[in-house]
Amino acid sequence: MELVYPGEIIKQDMYKSCSPASQGRFNVTGKIVICETWLSENIDKGEVVKRAGGAAMILLSQSWDRFTTKSEAHVLPTAHLSHADSLKVVSYFRTTKNGMATIVFGGTQSGVRRSRAVASFSSRRPSLRNGGILKPDVVGPGVDILAAWHKQVGPKPTRSPDTAFNFASGCPWQHLYSLGS
Structure with missing residues (x-):
């Protein structure tokens, strides 16, 4: 196309x-x-x-x-x-004049691991504002976590309260892992 x-x-x-x-x-x-x-x-x-x-x-x-x-x-x-x-x-x-591309879905693949990476929106070093204290003390996964969702998702969601799943980003429970608190 x-x-x-x-x-x-x-x-x-x-x-x-x-x-x-x-x-x-x-x-x-x-x-x-x-x-x-x-x-x-x-x-x-x-x-x-x-x-x-x-x-x-x-x-x-x-x-x-x-x-x-x-x-x-x-x-x-x-x-x-x-x-x-x-x-x-x-x-x-x-x-390229009149560039073309194709998007091909290769199916869901299990057992394939992506390279580990800290999300772009996560801290990468100690804060210079708090004396160099590193928080959170434990870095956990926080991007594309398969989670229960409060509504259906997808191209034609029914908006019913049935159980659905979606990928969530962020780690709202990070503060629980802070060893310094």
């Missing part, structure tokens, strides 16, 4: 982030739309792309995201890329 990157054609934040106001100026019908991960929720970007007729979406992470990506219940096929991979897609788009 053909690629379209509104934010590269018109270098304004609303076009880069695929905001609702940005989609009227481009024909995205049947195309893979490239969007950047900021200014609005990733799920909302997919809704905008789908309403505009887009067939799929590639989410480009920002430099501060590093290798952090999210598993989210999108409304259309979506590939969320690390910042390093995002730069490759931008380079391809800039240097």
Whole structure:
């Protein structure tokens, strides 16, 4: 499918982030739309792309995201890329006339481990504001944790209170592991 990157054609934040106001100026019908991960929720970007007729979406992470990506219940096929991979897609788009791409789902794979990494939004060193004390004392996983969810998720959620699952990010129970408290 053909690629379209509104934010590269018109270098304004609303076009880069695929905001609702940005989609009227481009024909995205049947195309893979490239969007950047900021200014609005990733799920909302997919809704905008789908309403505009887009067939799929590639989410480009920002430099501060590093290798952090999210598993989210999108409304259309979506590939969320690390910042390093995002730069490759931008380079391809800039240097290839009428660039093409395909998103292929290879099925759920079990037993495959991703490289361990601290999430981009987590602390990486002692705070300079508190005398160098490192908090939290234990770093635990906090990105893409399979969790019970209070509502159904996915392209057509029924909004029923039935048990559903989703991936959650963040570690609200981190304070329980603090040995210094």
